Amino acid sequence: MEDVRYFSFQDLEDILRGAHFYASGGGGAYENGKQLLEQTVDILHQQGLSGLAYLEPGKNIPDDIRCPFVGALGAPAKYLSEGFEHAPLRALRLHEDALGQQLGDPDLRFAAVSAVETGTIAYGMNMLLAAQQGIPMIDADGCGRAVPVIPMLGLAQPVAAAPPLSPIALVSEQDELEGGAQLVINTRNTHNLSDMLHGIITYDDGFDQRSAFSCYAATGASLNSASPGFIVPGAMSRCLQFGRTLRAHKASEQAMVKAVADLTGGIHLGRLRLLGLDEETRDGFDYLQVELLDDRGNRYRVQVENESLLVLREDLYGQWQPVAMAPDLICYLCSNGDTITNAELAAAQAECAKQGKPLMLNLFVVPVPEELNTAHFRQLCMDELAAIGWPQSKIVSPFADYPETGNRASEDAVSGVIGQPVSPDLVSEQGALL
Secondary structure: OOOOEEEEEHHHHHHHHHHHHHOOOOOOOOOHHHHHHHHHHHHHHHOOOOOEEEEEOOOOOOEEEEEEEEEEEEOHHHHHHHHHOOHHHHHHHHHHHHHHHHOOOOOOOOOOOEOOOHHHHHHHHHHHHHHHHOEEEEEEEEEOOOOOOHHOOOHHHOOOOOOOOEEEEEEEOOOOOOOEEEEEEEOHHHHHHHHHHHHHHOOOOOOEEEEEEEEEEEEEEHOOOOOOOOEOOOHHHHHHHHHHHHHHHHHOOHHHHHHHHHOOOOEEEEEEEEEEEEEEOOEEEEEEEEEEOOOOOEEEEEEEEEEEEEEEEEOOOOOEEEEEEOOOEEEEOOOOOOOOOOOHHHHHHHHHHHHHOHHHHHHHHEOOOOOOOHHHHHHHHHHHHHHHOOOOEEEEEEOOEEEOOEOOOOHHOOOOOOOOOOHHHHHHHHOOOO
């Protein structure tokens, strides 16, 4: 391919750190992504390469190539405790074979790969696939954040140019000789698919609540279209810039927090102590209620279904008021500059306890990528919030400009300075959903 560009090894590490943050509390543990990245670098070294090739939508992607979107499905805690590395390549090859049969082209080969969402596992497995197959990644992903269910992917939104969902290849971490499983599914209904896949990985022991899947085989032409609508172009570069910014400011927590807020366009909700977690893994999801406390005694709560979907703050009357919610991104940054997800909170808190200190987290709310700021996606977010017990009828966001009303909340509604509390009375509800 002409005009292929390369991410250096340091770039890949920075991208992984950014993906860890932008996944909004989900997307897998950093350790899983780091293991996949180490394997990627080893393969590239063996090939005599000093970086990983990538292509940019609208700039240098050949129109005639095929590119699948590859991701992981299951409970992040399972990936952390049990590991994950073998399934991605088998899923890619199964997808190639199935699509080749559908198109009458048994020699079909994918010429690039892309992550189905933002996150350390999705990015790490696609880096590894690109190195293993000797093909580039696409500087984009299918969501711009991590989401708990397939219908919430940007790829699944009702956009005319979006690639067909099927065939979908689902593969377990163990191969079939070890009791694992794989299957190809053809459907056009993402809601049925999501329920089906979560049922399979939950109740089929061969999957053990974690799997790799490959789907949405896009053409280069669709990825290059002026307004694809189903991907977030430049998602990897955005993660790269975050990783670089974090490294440059890690020595000073206050400088780091300001730099992250400036870079992301996000708002720093506060520097909070982790009080405790109420967590449960079931049906392929990690459900958590994260309890936090600021230095003025204000209590916060984060509601989680793999990803962080809602931030609440206790008011003077003991009632919990929403401060921010999906589709905006709710992200953590430790006081020492480490990114962290919901799957890692318990272990990090235990480690801090051994050292006789609390786990301190900087909590941010970051605006949803423009490509996902649609009425359709917001309704899907509300559906998931209702499913975890929060039947809100309106989005609460400190900065989003929703086209249904034209109203815009002030960015000064929530402080971006460490130690200053947030008043939920100042955060307005934005736009009734259609």
